[in-house]
Amino acid sequence: xxxxxxxxxKKIAGKDAVLDRPEELMLYEYDAGVDKHRPGAxxxxxxxxxxxxxxxxxxxxxxxxxPRGAGxxxxxxxxxxxxxxxxxxxxxxxxxxIDVPNQRAVVQPGVVNLELxxxxxxxxxxxxxxxxxxxxxxxxxxxxxxxxxxxxxALGVTVNHVTGLEVVLPDxxxxxxxxxxxxxxxxxxxxxxxxxxxxxxxxxRITVKxxxxxxxxxxxxxxxxxxxxxxxxxxxxxxxxxxxxxxxxLDGWMVRCVEANVHAGYPEDAAAVLLIELEGMRETxxxxxxxxxxxxxxxxxxxxxxxxxEKQRQLLWLxxxxxxxxxxxxxxxxxxxxxxxxxxxxxxxxxxxxxxSKHYGLIIGNVFHAGDGNLHPLILxxxxxxxxxxxxRKAAKEIMACCLKFGGSITGEHGVGLEKMGLxxxxxxxxxxxxxxRLRNAFNPESILNPQKMIPDLHFxxxxxxxxxxxxxxxxxxxxx
Amino acid sequence: MSTVTSxxxxxxxxxxxxxEGNVKRSDFVINGVVPAAVVYPGSPEEVGAILHLxxxxxxxxxxxxxxxxxxxxxxxxxxxxxxxxxxLNKIEEYDPGDLTIVVQAGMSFAxxxxxxxxxxxxxxxxxxxxxxxxxxxxxxxGAAGPLKSTFGHMRDFCIGVQFVTADxxxxxxxxxxxxxxxxxxxxxxxxxxxxxxxxxxxxxFKVFPRPRQTRTxxxxxxxxxxxxxxxxxxxxxxLTPMCMEIISPGASEYLQNQGTVHDPDDYAxxxxxxxxxxxxxxxxxxxxxxxxxxxxxxxxxxxxxHTLEGAEEEQFWGWICHFEQSVLARHRNAxxxxxxxxxxxxxxxxxxxxxxxxxxxxxxxxxGRAATGNLVLALMPLxxxxxxxxxxxxxxSAFRGLLPPGASAEVAHCPTEAKPHFDVWGTTPTDxxxxxxxxxxxxxxxxxxxxxxxx
Numbered sequence: 001x002x003x004x005x006x007x008x009x010k011k012i013a014g015k016d017a018v019l020d021r022p023e024e025l026m027l028y029e030y031d032a033g034v035d036k037h038r039p040g041a042x043x044x045x046x047x048x049x050x051x052x053x054x055x056x057x058x059x060x061x062x063x064x065x066x067p068r069g070a071g072x073x074x075x076x077x078x079x080x081x082x083x084x085x086x087x088x089x090x091x092x093x094x095x096x097x098i099d100v101p102n103q104r105a106v107v108q109p110g111v112v113n114l115e116l117x118x119x120x121x122x123x124x125x126x127x128x129x130x131x132x133x134x135x136x137x138x139x140x141x142x143x144x145x146x147x148x149x150x151x152x153x154a155l156g157v158t159v160n161h162v163t164g165l166e167v168v169l170p171d172x173x174x175x176x177x178x179x180x181x182x183x184x185x186x187x188x189x190x191x192x193x194x195x196x197x198x199x200x201x202x203x204x205r206i207t208v209k210x211x212x213x214x215x216x217x218x219x220x221x222x223x224x225x226x227x228x229x230x231x232x233x234x235x236x237x238x239x240x241x242x243x244x245x246x247x248x249x250l251d252g253w254m255v256r257c258v259e260a261n262v263h264a265g266y267p268e269d270a271a272a273v274l275l276i277e278l279e280g281m282r283e284t285x286x287x288x289x290x291x292x293x294x295x296x297x298x299x300x301x302x303x304x305x306x307x308x309x310e311k312q313r314q315l316l317w318l319x320x321x322x323x324x325x326x327x328x329x330x331x332x333x334x335x336x337x338x339x340x341x342x343x344x345x346x347x348x349x350x351x352x353x354x355x356x357s358k359h360y361g362l363i364i365g366n367v368f369h370a371g372d373g374n375l376h377p378l379i380l381x382x383x384x385x386x387x388x389x390x391x392x393r394k395a396a397k398e399i400m401a402c403c404l405k406f407g408g409s410i411t412g413e414h415g416v417g418l419e420k421m422g423l424x425x426x427x428x429x430x431x432x433x434x435x436x437x438r439l440r441n442a443f444n445p446e447s448i449l450n451p452q453k454m455i456p457d458l459h460f461x462x463x464x465x466x467x468x469x470x471x472x473x474x475x476x477x478x479x480x481x
Numbered sequence: 482m483s484t485v486t487s488x489x490x491x492x493x494x495x496x497x498x499x500x501e502g503n504v505k506r507s508d509f510v511i512n513g514v515v516p517a518a519v520v521y522p523g524s525p526e527e528v529g530a531i532l533h534l535x536x537x538x539x540x541x542x543x544x545x546x547x548x549x550x551x552x553x554x555x556x557x558x559x560x561x562x563x564x565x566x567x568x569l570n571k572i573e574e575y576d577p578g579d580l581t582i583v584v585q586a587g588m589s590f591a592x593x594x595x596x597x598x599x600x601x602x603x604x605x606x607x608x609x610x611x612x613x614x615x616x617x618x619x620x621x622x623g624a625a626g627p628l629k630s631t632f633g634h635m636r637d638f639c640i641g642v643q644f645v646t647a648d649x650x651x652x653x654x655x656x657x658x659x660x661x662x663x664x665x666x667x668x669x670x671x672x673x674x675x676x677x678x679x680x681x682x683x684x685x686f687k688v689f690p691r692p693r694q695t696r697t698x699x700x701x702x703x704x705x706x707x708x709x710x711x712x713x714x715x716x717x718x719x720l721t722p723m724c725m726e727i728i729s730p731g732a733s734e735y736l737q738n739q740g741t742v743h744d745p746d747d748y749a750x751x752x753x754x755x756x757x758x759x760x761x762x763x764x765x766x767x768x769x770x771x772x773x774x775x776x777x778x779x780x781x782x783x784x785x786x787h788t789l790e791g792a793e794e795e796q797f798w799g800w801i802c803h804f805e806q807s808v809l810a811r812h813r814n815a816x817x818x819x820x821x822x823x824x825x826x827x828x829x830x831x832x833x834x835x836x837x838x839x840x841x842x843x844x845x846x847x848x849g850r851a852a853t854g855n856l857v858l859a860l861m862p863l864x865x866x867x868x869x870x871x872x873x874x875x876x877x878s879a880f881r882g883l884l885p886p887g888a889s890a891e892v893a894h895c896p897t898e899a900k901p902h903f904d905v906w907g908t909t910p911t912d913x914x915x916x917x918x919x920x921x922x923x924x925x926x927x928x929x930x931x932x933x934x935x936x
Binding site: 101102103104124145146148152156157159160164175176177178179180181182183184185186187188189190191192194195196212214215235238239240241242243280281282283284287340341342343344369372373374407408409410411412413414415416420424427428429431432433434435436438439440441442443454455 | 576577578579580581601623629633634636637646650651652653654656657658659660661662663664665666667669670672673674678689690691693713716717719720721769770772773776821822823824825826853854855887888889890891906907908909910911912913914915916918919921922923935936
């Protein structure tokens with residue numbers, strides 16, 4: 001990176017807020033996904049004004065900027081190329097206001113998801129979206145990716161919990177979208193902005209809804225001898241009229257993997273388990289727990305266990321929330337998928353994944369949000385073995401093809417980023433994508449912000465945006481060819 | 482560059498797209514403007530061809546469904562084509578096990594709801610006029626009713642959308658699964674865009690299990706303050722009612738069956754109402770088993786003045802949903818506002834309404850979502866000394882002046898003559914320049930609903 005740019009960045013954010021030495025930049029070349037690229041510089045903004053100044057500088061010099069939170073994303077959304085600046089919001093980590101009467105909190109983008117819930121629990125409220133990385137991921141990142149989590153089945157994803165944003169546009173202009181009210185007159189740009197993966201603006205302040213802590217919570221663990229029975233139960237529960245707060249599934253391989261790691265109390269000989277959480281008024285929860293247990297038994301569950309106390313409940317969830325880490329212990333590399341299918345297709349799709357696993361001789365573990373039909377097959381491979389690496393991509397491609405065949409989606413909550421950009425044309429037509437590019441251009445006309453992400457570089461991008469910043473589109477590692 | 486086109490010529494070209502029988506003259510008036518032609522396309526591609534034609538000729542198009550909310554907005558400059566989606570009225574896909582439905586935009590909402598009802602499912606929207614209102618119209622206007630408290634509104638159930646842009650492209654966003662972050666969330670952008678960005682031709686929804694049993698608890702209070710304190714206690718309690726409405730003293734009159742209205746310009750109650758209407762009410766609708774409903778009764782205790790069930794309950798909620806229509810049926814010149822408020826500003830807005838109304842010869846009444854800040858505020862002109870057009874304008878600006886920062890209030894209905902005197906949409910916390918930038922990239926010639934919406 002040009003040393004005069006580094007000097008100017010230091011002038012804006014302070015000497016200790018800019019990184020440009022290779023050994024420092026190494027830490028910012030990856031996220032939790034598969035792609036890697038070393039950025040030109042990293043700058044840590046501490047105020048909206050600094051963000052605005054950085055954007056103004058970048059706009060003037062036509063330097064791409066990639067906003068970044070905690071770097072826990074799984075799709076390469078926060079990865080920048082050599083000529084780009086990473087704009088880290090991690091130091092903007094203050095909870096600005098907890099407004100209990102209005103059931104809102106106002107936070108800076110770098111606030112860690114779980115910290116907000118911890119800070120509001122004493123008032124009887126929490127922040128509902130709970131990605132598995134909630135101990136580390138930031139709310140700014142959640143807004144950019146429209147993150148989900150196990151508890152979004154009943155309560156919705158990030159977009160359903162954000163009412164206001166302060167956004168810095170690529171030219172440095174600061175705008176407001178929405179506020180503390182549920183909605184406002186005019187276009188719902190707040191809702192539109194959420195999930196835009198850092199391609200429209202940099203979020204510098206977020207107003208979120210706080211959700212009342214439920215009076216009662218129960219977690220059930222249903223244990224199955226076949227994956228098919230578990231999958232059928234998912235369909236049966238949603239049809240029974242009960243909407244659980246969470247409905248998660250782990251297959252037998254994942255169960256054993258998790259047990260070896262944290263001893264969550266899952267039976268190691270199970271073919272699959274369902275983790276079902278019910279919350280609300282005590283009476284409702286108790287009745288639903290009975291109804292759901294009955295459905296599970298009808299669908300040939302071997303056993304349904306109720307968490308006896310909060311400690312047991314937390315232990316059951318620990319297994320689920322640390323599943324990805326547990327896989328990291330047994331396999332040198334794994335490739336996480338995020339496909340979504342209609343719920344009734346869960347049994348069929350799992351059978352198909354099993355077939356793909358056998359065909360390529362790769363272990364594929366399944367741990368996912370069954371209630372939403374949001375699959376997370378983890379394809380295990382050894383990246384040192386080129387054959388395995390290639391097979392893992394082929395397997396991923398076949399799984400995605402299966403999801404799309406049923407009218408599903410390539411990503412339920414991880415985002416498109418770099419990783420799935422090439423798959424966008426399988427879901428959307430050129431016209432669809434062209435309209436998305438036009439809309440992006442309303443915010444980010446010169447593609448200064450997070451260029452070459454989310455929407456593939458089709459011919460029309462150039463026609464509309466004029467010359468793009470210098471970054472060249474390169475084949476993306478980890479993407480099915 | 483605009484080309485002068487004779488209406489007859491355009492009619493012929495429209496007929497070439499949709500067939501002779503599907504181009505008609507209009508007798509429908511939108512804020513005093515009569516559309517030059519009404520056209521009924523039978524497919525998204527035909528919508529595309531119509532818009533392509535209009536875009537090339539600089540013809541202004543107003544997308545339309547059941548015509549229930551066309552009067553909302555500013556007086557349009559002109560309308561060359563009223564584009565009705567009512568021939569696009571089929572369910573394309575519905576698998577009850579998936580809890581999703583794909584439906585064409587011109588289908589009546591009530592018709593879709595009946596199909597879902599057969600499987601004990603629903604899309605939890607209880608906006609007014611659902612027999613006539615279409616899926617596309619409800620989306621475009623972001624319509625909602627009391628169920629918004631728990632379920633949110635159309636933006637929260639719409640998981641996919643197909644629409645046609647001003648240049649005639651048939652485009653889609655989202656998909657058919659309940660969780661999906663591939664691409665921008667075009668569903669959020671189009672919900673509440675009042676047909677100013679694109680013509681919606683199809684929508685995909687997530688559907689929900691329909692509650693099996695509900696009960697309604699009416700609680701009355703002598704003052705707004707007491708009602709709001711009660712609301713605070715509810716927020717702090719473990720109770721999770723499905724609906725929570727606040728009703729002003731003046732509104733009761735419009736929440737009951739009424740004899741024939743002889744003259745909507747000069748309406749007065751036929752008989753003195755049985756109880757003096759001085760009470761504020763908070764009405765809760767709860768769902769659950771007998772046990773759960775018994776708990777509500779227990780916890781609410783003596784605050785409850787009436788409990789409603791069954792047909793009586795349905796009828797009551799019907800009145801709530803149709804409060805605005807009921808007001809307008811009796812007072813042609815009433816003004817109706819929709820508010821968007823932070824929860825704690827509900828009180829300030831209701832006080833502002835009560836305070837402002839008499840100064841402008843109007844009588845106030847309000848019904849709305851106490852838990853979300855979405856109120857429907859009505860101002861009825863005094864029959865003896867009706868307000869002038871300017872007084873409507875002054876009344877709105879006085880009311881808006883009393884709202885706390887961040888609140889917005891749009892005028893959904895008022896006499897057309899008053900509209901030129903003030904801004905129907907009012908201020909909003911969201912950056913209006915950004916809204917306009919979005920409008921420019923997607924409808925650069927401004928052919929869709931020109932002059933009607935905020936953009």
